[in-house]
Amino acid sequence: MYKDTNKRSIVKGISWRIFATTTTVIIVYIFFGRLDLAIAAGVLETVAKVGLYWAHERAWVKIRWGRKKIEPFNLWFTGLPLSGKTTIADSVFKELKKLDIPLERLDSKDIRDLVPGVGFTREDRNRHMHRIGHLIKTLQNNSVSTVASFVSPYRESRKAIREMVKNNVVVYVKTDIETCKARDYKGVYEKAISGELKNFSGINDVYEEPQHAEVIINTDEKSVEEATVEIVKYIKKKYVR
Template sequence: MYKETNIRSIVKGISWRFIATGTTMSIVYVFFGNVELAVATGLLETIAKVGLYWGHEKVWQRIRWGRKRIEPFNLWFTGLPLSGKTTIADKVYEKLKKLDIPLERIDSKDVREMFPNAGFSREERNRHIKRIGHLIQTLQKNSVSTVCSFVSPYRESRKMIREMVKNNIVVYVKASMEICKKRDYKGVYEKALKNEIRNFTGISDVYEEPQHAEIVIDTEKISPDEAADIIVKYVKKHYVK
């Protein structure tokens, strides 16, 4: 698969202008048999059309008719650790990028690295989620949509995000504890069971399942690719028409 580069597009535009101008000059010469007139007509036509095109574009930039603003949305992936949130969110992000809309990907791991002392108590988690909500608000003010993946185990924090941001879409990535343990390539569940990790969701801390999720993905029944297709289809239907 090849992608058109900017320089290729510019060269193609210039080459087409030469062909168009050459055609005009040839027609004038055929009808009038005058080389100087043909050259002058070709040059004037080129200058006139470049100017008219520039003016035409400027006028249409001011006309709002026929233009549709895409309202920013927020995809909020929630679920137990190792349920598949990040994997599916990454796939959704890549698919949505192809729609050429302003979009940012926010993952809990990346944000935690920026705020290593955020903590994992209920109060600290809620405060951390509120911080993410402010970030999403800032992006939405600039018409940027977001794809976020956070365990976000408490209903009050997810409710807070829904109230803070526009067009919030909760995606509950569902998986049983046993399945999550089998997927635990990091060994975090084992550490949590040994009390080496405190406030670990699903072991030493609660996960409150979403009651009003727009989309529920059961990762024990469908693949990440299938899940991504379902979510993208939902976004296209409601926000990117």
């Protein structure tokens, strides 16, 4: 989170006093008809009230009353490969950043690049999800929320994530497998069907649909923009009020 520095408070005080002092000078001149008296009153008022404003501002920084802490949340996007998870998650992340909250973006490809050699068996995937859970938990301990997109095909690994992190919001990007195949610009579905790729979710390995997703986005019915609006609205209502 952010807090005002002393310099920022001082500059805010000065900018406000420029407007306020001008008003004082005009009022004094109207009542007394003396420009020298009006300017003197304005200068004295400015010096006094800039100092008072600074003291008042710094005092309120120390007062906790009326403040509400934004609890960190984890938006967990899950779905078949090429279901649209990353695209929607990127769009949601971009919109949430506008709220000026501490936020990080985690995507399966980026994480696998950082942790090479991670396999795709059920055991490998579950172990990998535990690593991601610990990463998210560490970020949350520092008040950082996360937008994460992972196929995460198994219910036990998604359950582990839910148990490890706070305020977990599962977004199931529900897409027909034929639609995913049509988006197969990398040819991964063809490789999985031919047997070249093993443990490929939806083809030669299972994808277990979430049973308790907070948000379900059917990409055959909603655009990226519509999905983004729905998810951001949910987060604002639950965590950034």
